[in-house]
Amino acid sequence: MGNTEWGFSTEQVHAGIRPDGGHGARITPVYLSNGFLFDDFDQARERFAGESEGYYYTRYGNPTIAAVERKLAGLEHGVDALAVASGQAALTIAFLTLLKQGDHVVSARSIYEGTRGLLREDFARFGITATFATDPNDAEALAAAFQPNTKAVFIETIPNPRNDVPDLELVTRVAHEHGVPVIVDNTLGTPFHIRPIEHGADLVVHSTSKFLSGHGSAIGGAIVDSGSKYLTDAFADGHTVNDETFTQKARSLAGRFGPTLSPFNAFLLQHGIETLSLRMREQSGNALKVAQWLESRPEVASIDYSGLDSSPYHANAERYLENGYGAVFAFTLRGGLPAAEALINGVTLWSRMTHLGDVRSLILHPASTTHIHLTAAELAENGIEPGTIRLSVGIEDVSDLIADLEQALVAD
Ligand SMILES: Cc1ncc(COP(=O)(O)O)c(C=O)c1O
Structure with a gap:
């Protein structure tokens, strides 16, 4: 083949x-x-x-x-x-x-x-x-x-x-x-x-x-x-x-x-x-920068991104992933549901969508969408909290992506 x-x-x-x-x-x-x-x-x-x-x-x-x-x-x-x-x-x-x-x-x-x-x-x-x-x-x-x-x-x-x-x-x-x-x-x-x-x-x-x-x-x-x-x-x-x-x-x-x-x-x-490597290199590189930036923010309680040294899965990621760590991950806001709602409503560049892997950056609140039918216990078992947000990072300029997240976080 x-x-x-x-x-x-x-x-x-x-x-x-x-x-x-x-x-x-x-x-x-x-x-x-x-x-x-x-x-x-x-x-x-x-x-x-x-x-x-x-x-x-x-x-x-x-x-x-x-x-x-x-x-x-x-x-x-x-x-x-x-x-x-x-x-x-x-x-x-x-x-x-x-x-x-x-x-x-x-x-x-x-x-x-x-x-x-x-x-x-x-x-x-x-x-x-x-x-x-x-x-x-x-x-x-x-x-x-x-x-x-x-x-x-x-x-x-x-x-x-x-x-x-x-x-x-x-x-x-x-x-x-x-x-x-x-x-x-x-x-x-x-x-x-x-x-x-x-x-x-x-x-x-x-x-x-x-x-x-x-x-x-x-x-x-x-x-x-x-x-x-x-x-x-x-x-x-x-x-x-x-x-x-x-x-x-x-x-x-x-x-x-x-x-x-x-x-x-x-x-x-x-x-x-035919253009997978070009996009993945950009998207995974952008995702790492967005995750590192989120890690520096006081509003953020935790980040589930295997590319960060702080992730308990970083060793597995280092062992198995080449050329980057992927472009989809979740993070959780200290402010819970109201903070998540304000962030989702506040972004202007990120698309509010249930899709991923797109050249456009996408943002979603799992607890009220993909995981809406789960009980509170099941949500907790799956690590989905009221303040958890999922990102799929695209190929845009990462400075624009971060600026958009920042204005929406600060506005909260
Ligand atoms: C990891 C994973 N597998 C499978 C699917 C289902 O794919 P599709 O939407 O093409 O049916 C999704 C959709 O989000 C997914 O994230």
């Missing part, structure tokens, strides 16, 4: 690129076609049987989507990838390809709230349960969360929004000792900062709506397959029909469940990825 000897910036432009057949287009065009013609009776049968390369129906594959799948597999140093309609669809398909009714997942507690809800509420309705390990960096506590029916472990490289970066190699070691694969959500890390497969992860999941696109105009998701034996072993209990790879199995499941990525969004994603 890629060329592991290339530098990241070369890879992001050239990985997975194949000259488009026919007209020699430099960029794979947008194939907005639901179906593809068969030359004859035999070719139709071969396509459905998976005996010949080529496309038949966009829900199962499309040249524009395939181009971005090859690029993502290349960038994450995986063997294959599947792109779907959103990050949530990618997580759903990754889990459902591996799991069946009666199975169990061990997940880190500190993860994106949408994924926690999926595991805790939606999958539970279908007989798939989850245990949330409080500290995935504690090997004994993590091992204690396993059950005989545990079939997968789930973590995020840079947890949204707490930044409690896990010890990835410890987690993969414990999971593999139990014979189960590790699914890693690398949405906030991006392959520019970390390639989880190089640390033992079996599957990498992305919300491509975020940093990979960067422009904030196309929702999408992807699963990158490492080809590891823990994935194929997961099918050994008979819930697959033959010796398909993980991605083949996931592609047919996604085809039936139906969360197809629009070829147009795949095209926009491909353009986003």
Whole structure:
């Protein structure tokens, strides 16, 4: 897919690129076609049987989507990838390809709230349960969360929004000792900062709506397959029909469940990825400066940014993250809810939005938005306080970003 000897910036432009057949287009065009013609009776049968390369129906594959799948597999140093309609669809398909009714997942507690809800509420309705390990960096506590029916472990490289970066190699070691694969959500890390497969992860999941696109105009998701034996072993209990790879199995499941990525969004994603390193370098650099500035402010009680020396997760961040520490983090104001409300209402440059990884800087109050359905005890367990604010730092001049936060803090 890629060329592991290339530098990241070369890879992001050239990985997975194949000259488009026919007209020699430099960029794979947008194939907005639901179906593809068969030359004859035999070719139709071969396509459905998976005996010949080529496309038949966009829900199962499309040249524009395939181009971005090859690029993502290349960038994450995986063997294959599947792109779907959103990050949530990618997580759903990754889990459902591996799991069946009666199975169990061990997940880190500190993860994106949408994924926690999926595991805790939606999958539970279908007989798939989850245990949330409080500290995935504690090997004994993590091992204690396993059950005989545990079939997968789930973590995020840079947890949204707490930044409690896990010890990835410890987690993969414990999971593999139990014979189960590790699914890693690398949405906030991006392959520019970390390639989880190089640390033992079996599957990498992305919300491509975020940093990979960067422009904030196309929702999408992807699963990158490492080809590891823990994935194929997961099918050994008979819930697959033959010796398909993980991605083949996931592609047919996604085809039936139906969360197809629009070829147009795949095209926009491909353009986003080509400038990932340029944006991430700026955004993560800006995030560090904003976090350092917040640390100097009397209004701020605490900051959850793994790039700060004061973070308890700085050692893990130093060990696993390259070229910076990401651009999404949370901090908590001493003044609680009124101070949070005043800051959110007072900014004029930061966008009040529930999105992240955009070139624009975004600000959100988790307790009244993404985490609004949690009880007070659950909020406390997840480190979300009334004064907690989440930032996604963009590419603007950092002095402007800080000035805007400062005028809103002082106005309070
Ligand atoms: C870490 C993480 N994973 C997955 C998702 C879901 O992605 P999407 O919005 O593309 O469905 C999000 C969304 O914020 C996220 O932050």
